[in-house]
Amino acid sequence: MSKLVNETKSTKQFLIINGEKVETAKYAALYSPYSQEEIAQIAMANKVQVLQAIAAAYNTRGVMAKMPAYQRAEILEKVVALLIKKADEAAEIITRESAKPIMFAKAEVARTIETYKFSAEEAKRIHGETIPFDAAVGGVGRIGYTLREPIGVIGAITPFNFPMNLVAHKVGPAIAAGNTIVLKPASQTPLSALFIAEIFEEAGLPPGVLNVVTGPGSVVGEAIVEDDRVSMVTFTGSPSVGIGIRNKAGLKKTTLELGSNSALIIDKDIDIDQIIDRCIMGAFSNQGQVCISLQRVYAHEDVYEEFVTKFTEAAKKLKIGDPLDPKTYISALISKGEAERVLGWIEETKSSNATITTGGKLQNGVLEPTIITNADHSLKVSCQEAFAPIVIVNKVHSIEEAIEQVNDSRFGLQAGIYTNNVKNALYASQALHVGGVIINDVPTYRVDQMPYGGVKESGTGREGIKYALEEMTEMKLVVWNQS
Ligand code: NDP
Numbered sequence: 001m002s003k004l005v006n007e008t009k010s011t012k013q014f015l016i017i018n019g020e021k022v023e024t025a026k027y028a029a030l031y032s033p034y035s036q037e038e039i040a041q042i043a044m045a046n047k048v049q050v051l052q053a054i055a056a057a058y059n060t061r062g063v064m065a066k067m068p069a070y071q072r073a074e075i076l077e078k079v080v081a082l083l084i085k086k087a088d089e090a091a092e093i094i095t096r097e098s099a100k101p102i103m104f105a106k107a108e109v110a111r112t113i114e115t116y117k118f119s120a121e122e123a124k125r126i127h128g129e130t131i132p133f134d135a136a137v138g139g140v141g142r143i144g145y146t147l148r149e150p151i152g153v154i155g156a157i158t159p160f161n162f163p164m165n166l167v168a169h170k171v172g173p174a175i176a177a178g179n180t181i182v183l184k185p186a187s188q189t190p191l192s193a194l195f196i197a198e199i200f201e202e203a204g205l206p207p208g209v210l211n212v213v214t215g216p217g218s219v220v221g222e223a224i225v226e227d228d229r230v231s232m233v234t235f236t237g238s239p240s241v242g243i244g245i246r247n248k249a250g251l252k253k254t255t256l257e258l259g260s261n262s263a264l265i266i267d268k269d270i271d272i273d274q275i276i277d278r279c280i281m282g283a284f285s286n287q288g289q290v291c292i293s294l295q296r297v298y299a300h301e302d303v304y305e306e307f308v309t310k311f312t313e314a315a316k317k318l319k320i321g322d323p324l325d326p327k328t329y330i331s332a333l334i335s336k337g338e339a340e341r342v343l344g345w346i347e348e349t350k351s352s353n354a355t356i357t358t359g360g361k362l363q364n365g366v367l368e369p370t371i372i373t374n375a376d377h378s379l380k381v382s383c384q385e386a387f388a389p390i391v392i393v394n395k396v397h398s399i400e401e402a403i404e405q406v407n408d409s410r411f412g413l414q415a416g417i418y419t420n421n422v423k424n425a426l427y428a429s430q431a432l433h434v435g436g437v438i439i440n441d442v443p444t445y446r447v448d449q450m451p452y453g454g455v456k457e458s459g460t461g462r463e464g465i466k467y468a469l470e471e472m473t474e475m476k477l478v479v480w481n482q483s
Contacts, residue, residue, distance in 0.1 A: 019207020119172030255461030
């Protein structure tokens with residue numbers, strides 16, 4: 001049986017079920033990925049507690065379904081106002097639990113604020129359409145229209161790499177649409193999710209609407225996915241876990257935002273000096289732990305040498321170190337195990353024709369930004385998702401060849417092309433097999449209202465508030481017989 005919590009000054013973090021902080025039998029220490037210091041003790045939910053959270057969300061779904069749009073919008077607007085006030089605290093939480101350099105953590109908080117702003121606005125724009133019934137012989141004398149109704153309980157499972165904004169991409173539209181939520185954040189980054197849940201409570205969200213359950217994915221995540229009271233699972237994370245969820249979800253709606261090895265094409269007419277900063281950001285921000293991180297560059301032979309030289313020089317200048325230092329650009333990967341995995345992938349390239357132009361080693365436990373040229377497509381750094389500060393740069397002789405290389409991937413999230421040739425841009429926008437084509441920027445470009453999602457093993461369904469709202473509502477048809 002779960003116990004409610006009285007003490008407030010504890011470093012322990014609890015489950016949030018039905019508006020209450022709930023104790024668990026087991027706690028796990030949460031360590032900073034950079035300093036290895038203990039940051040908090042996190043409640044580990046058992047299956048019974050996950051079922052209690054689902055029950056709370058299920059029993060509250062009627063409250064949310066009846067709440068008018070203006071009230072849902074007001075709660076989201078209050079969350080925006082509170083988060084603006086607490087932005088520095090929010091950024092520090094992200095940095096401490098994920099080692100995201102503070103400059104990028106601040107940028108994530110700014111985007112999170114926008115995501116909730118868009119959610120507040122979209123809450124007021126949920127509508128159906130009228131149907132021209134008399135276009136069918138059997139429709140004469142009828143009028144009809146569609147409504148969009150909340151789907152009910154949404155299970156939201158989120159990754160570590162944008163622990164605040166990717167929670168916002170699920171919680172924001174879910175509440176805008178009038179749903180209730182059971183949120184399971186990544187085990188390494190529960191603090192951002194718990195912080196946001198407190199803000200929602202302060203903003204007046206009724207108890208039971210947003211329940212946060214921490215603990216291992218294999219226990220908490222699976223219990224959410226398998227429960228019949230959950231109508232939809234929205235998941236962001238790795239392809240392997242996403243595919244497992246899809247296989248178990250049965251008839252539940254599923255949105256899967258998965259990984260990628262995103263690519264950029266650089267055409268022969270590009271001024272290389274103009275694009276280096278964007279390529280550095282695309283490849284190395286958040287240590288490359290971004291689902292649309294720039295992992296593969298295909299540069300035209302006319303600009304290839306210049307690009308490699310200037311890109312390498314710029315990467316060497318990036319400051320490596322403590323994520324709380326405002327000048328740090330690159331800090332630790334999310335775990336030591338991840339760093340070891342990536343070093344193994346770099347080692348594999350050494351027995352091929354590839355060249356490491358910079359990086360490839362750890363500096364005080366932090367992987368240096370790494371650039372590898374002439375990498376064969378069968379190498380792991382090329383064909384799998386690196387999720388690390390690694391980028392390959394290969395020479396191509398034509399845009400057609402570059403597109404073929406980009407499409408030679410299990411993934412298809414976003415791709416970019418720098419070109420001044422409008423025919424090449426148009427051709428690339430049609431021929432690239434991805435969810436989004438970014439012309440004259442890196443594939444890492446994202447703002448939070450745009451439709452976002454992938455093809456192939458990058459997933460299914462779209463986020464971006466308006467598009468997530470479509471996934472998080474059910475269409476209902478109403479037909480009136482006038483005779
Ligand atoms: P994981 O797939 O390891 O974990 C994601 C979430 O799933 C975590 O909350 C995890 O919990 C949970 N989980 C683990 N096992 C199960 C299970 N059996 N059933 C249900 N849930 C489970 O991803 P990471 O956190 O490592 O994130 C990195 C991945 O996310 C990359 O592949 C990246 O590309 C992708 N991603 C995609 C984005 C997109 O929008 N397309 C955006 C950001 C990231 P626990 O932490 O407890 O294991």
